[in-house]
Amino acid sequence: MRTQSGRQKLVLIGNGMAGINTIEQLLTYTQDYDITVFGNEPYPNYNRIQLSYVLEGSKSIDEIILNRREWYAENVITLFTDTTVTRIDIERQRVITANGMEAPYDKVIIATGSKPFILPIPGAQRKGVVGFRDIRDCEQMMAAAKTVKQAAIIGGGLLGLEAAKGLVSLGMEVTVVHLTDTLMEKQLDPTAGAMLQKELESQGIRFLLNTRTVELYGEEHVEGLRFSDGSELAAQLVVMAAGIRPNIEVATASGLKVNRGILVDDYLQTSAPNVYAIGECVEHRGECYGLVAPLFEQGVVLAKKLAGVETAPYEGSTVSTKLKISGVDVFSAGEFMEGNDHRVLRFHDDWKQTYKKILLKENRIVGSILFGDVEDASLLAKWVNQQAEMTAEIHERIVGGGCCGSKKITAADAMDDDEIVCGCNGVTKGKIVNVIREQGFTTVEEIKACTGATRSCGGCKPMVEQILLAVLGNGFAGSVAKEQGICSCTPLTRDEVVAAIKEKHLTHVKEVMHVLEWTQPEGCSKCRPAINYYLGIVWPTEHEDERESRFVNERLHANIQKDGTFGVIPRMYGGVTTPAELRKIADVSEKYDVKLVKVTGGQRLDLLGVKKEDLPNIWADLDMPSGYGYAKSLRTVKTCVGSRFCRFGTQDSISTGIALEQKFERISMPAKFKMAVNGCPRNCAESCTKDLGVVGNDGGWEIYVGGNGGIKARMADLLCKVKTEEELMEIAGAFIQLYRETGRYGERTSEWVERIGVDVIQQAIVADQANRHALHERIELAIAQLSDPWKEVLQNQELRERLYEPIHKP
Secondary structure, three states: OOOOOOOEEEEEEOOOHHHHHHHHHHHHHOOOEEEEEEOOOOOOOEOHHHHHHHHHOOOOOHHHEOOOHHHHHHOOEEEEOOOOEEEEEOOOOEEEEOOOOEEEOOEEEEOOOEEEOOOOOOOOOOEOEEOOOOHHHHHHHHHHHOOOOEEEEEOOOHHHHHHHHHHHHOOOEEEEEOOOOOOOOOOOOHHHHHHHHHHHHHOOOEEEOOOOEEEEEEOOEEEEEEEOOOOEEEOOEEEEOOOEEEOOHHHHHOOOOEOOOEEEOOOOEOOOOOEEEOOOOEEEOOEOOOOHHHHHHHHHHHHHHHHOOOOOOOOOOOOEEEEEEOOEEEEEEEOOOOOOOOEEEEEEEOOOOEEEEEEEEOOEEEEEEEEOOOOOHHHHHHHHHHOOEOOHHHHHHHHOOOOOOOOOOOHHHHOOOOOEEEOOOOEEHHHHHHHHHHHOOOOHHHHHHHHOOOOOOOOOHHHHHHHHHHHHHHHOOOOOOOOOOOEOOEOOOHHHHHHHHHHHOOOOHHHHHHHOOOOOOOOOOOHHHHHHHHHHHHOOOOOOOOHHHOOHHHHHOOEEOOOOOEEEOEOOHHHOOOHHHHHHHHHHHHHOOOOEEEEOOOOOEEEEEEOHHHHHHHHHHHOOOEOOOOOOEEEEEEEOOHHHOOOOOOOOHHHHHHHHHHHHOOOEOOOOEEEEEEOOOOOOOOHHHOOEEEEEEOOEEEEEEOOEOOOOOEOOEEEEEEOOHHHHHHHHHHHHHHHHHHOOOOOOHHHHHHHHOHHHHHHHHHHOHHHHHHHHHHHHHHHHOOOOHHHHHHHOHHHHHHHHOOOOOO
């Protein structure tokens, strides 16, 4: 049934990750097919793994799309969305849809995925009861969160916990109801399950374990759950997350052999000729898989089979799970519950909240659990898959230690080329190695743009970096050389100094230098301000700012100029001033013989040519806050006119800019910090080159970070989109606090974002709601400790004399 072009007709039933990944791989081997894809959702192929981000609001539907409609067109693929296939006419080789369409085929792939298991209990069909499997489910839950407050999740597996995470972030009271006494009992033992429960409870999720739901009560709409012991739980939203079932409806209607799933052989062929199946809908050698990696492994085999490329058969997958649940790293592979025939290696650090467990059978590794520290996850997955024999070298890797100079086994070294590195996008190690060698890539960003690895959740970024290092050797500068000390006075890095301050409870600059054995007892102009800053970050309520350790500009609240005079910049919130303030500035400028009044790029006035001895009095006469044009803190918040006056404005950028400036002024940061707020996407205030830029639109605000318009110019990255000013303020506060806590002294956000990666920042602030709240609380604590230093100078004669004397008069 070849077309006029001579190509065969291939029909894909299902537009999900498994099916489209198979098509992507097929296109790398052959162009010998005219491809038609049927999907029963109104969207192109999207990342189902990231539905929890859509639910919590940190990502939009558009942001989780993997293949846009343009991709289908570019690859000459005919896409039918919102179209359900009901059966396959095997004899006539036709695919039949619910709306009567018929599509002929030479080969057909069934990739219909799975469906949520709905408990067969009374009330399960009431309104307010949903599954958690697709975008429609997310939309129902998000709509419910706007009108009701209590939610129950039935099922404490991965899906249930992700749903709970999303609903808590939407402000709901969430209780997870689970049949057993251990969360994720199919992947975790009781110890790891209890650690996970404790962490999630700290994030606001409640749990009812060993609890069996027997009824959902209410009238038309669900009002609560009733349990086997007679107790009840009020809930106006119930999410069924008690498991999934292969979607075999098309196969059953077509007369194919099915059991739990669609029965396939080692080349993914069903019981009918030219009909193949892949993904969560299939059963292979008695196993059905619900994780991404096995589906991509199946896709490799099927793509080669369809392309006529020689391939080894699919022989099944060793199931391993590497997850990040609400900011907690969890890994499980193979067997995880010990029996009489197992030997167990177990390491439990309750202080660091880490747990390692390795199961041996006849001295071979057959299973593992990692909690909190999953650095060895890829290695253990490989060893479990191979049932590798435990050796002294493997034990050393797991436990740590070993002889000096011994080479540490890396996960990248141990991986085979056909092993999946990026589970979200099905990218193998071999593919990454090839693009590094063939295209000369040296950065993670280049690999992401070409292969998609790290594009989605970002969890594989460390592995991609390891592969870069393994391929390039000394040519990769990512983390090869040891970081230098913060200055020539010490070999200690920023992280080592901060760790020592915390561990030894050091509270003064000189104490840090003495205890950490500075080579220069008094330090230098580079390290003294840095230590003073780090002390303030670690001990916000204990450390008293040591102004003598600050740079001269910060001590005097003015910018020293090349002729020894100073520039004074009073703060004008959001670039807004009044006639009274302008008169005052004019009067002061005449009184103190100011040489030049300059409008700055930050929408303020700079009074230049001020004598040092006049600084205290000029500030007293101005009676305006300092604009901190000299400090490592918030300098300016540039704003456009916004919706108050501009005909294009959609948001009140002036009010928002003033609110941001008033909230975060005077807070210390690693380097100077600039903001901008635009009332519409025309971007008149130039948010794209600011440390934190905000752009208003009809639906809310876009937040950009890491921009720089200076010597090392850099366009800002989109961090996220928010709907309200309250969300904007919280995200801004969390971003600033994360920068304060992890930035190196003197490091601009543009450098900091490049160093740690925008994906890491998004995970810490946008995806991890609990971490964002914690960061926001810490910056609020720091703000509460602030005072007006320029007022202290005016009111303290002794301080004035110490800072401003001796005055060198002509």
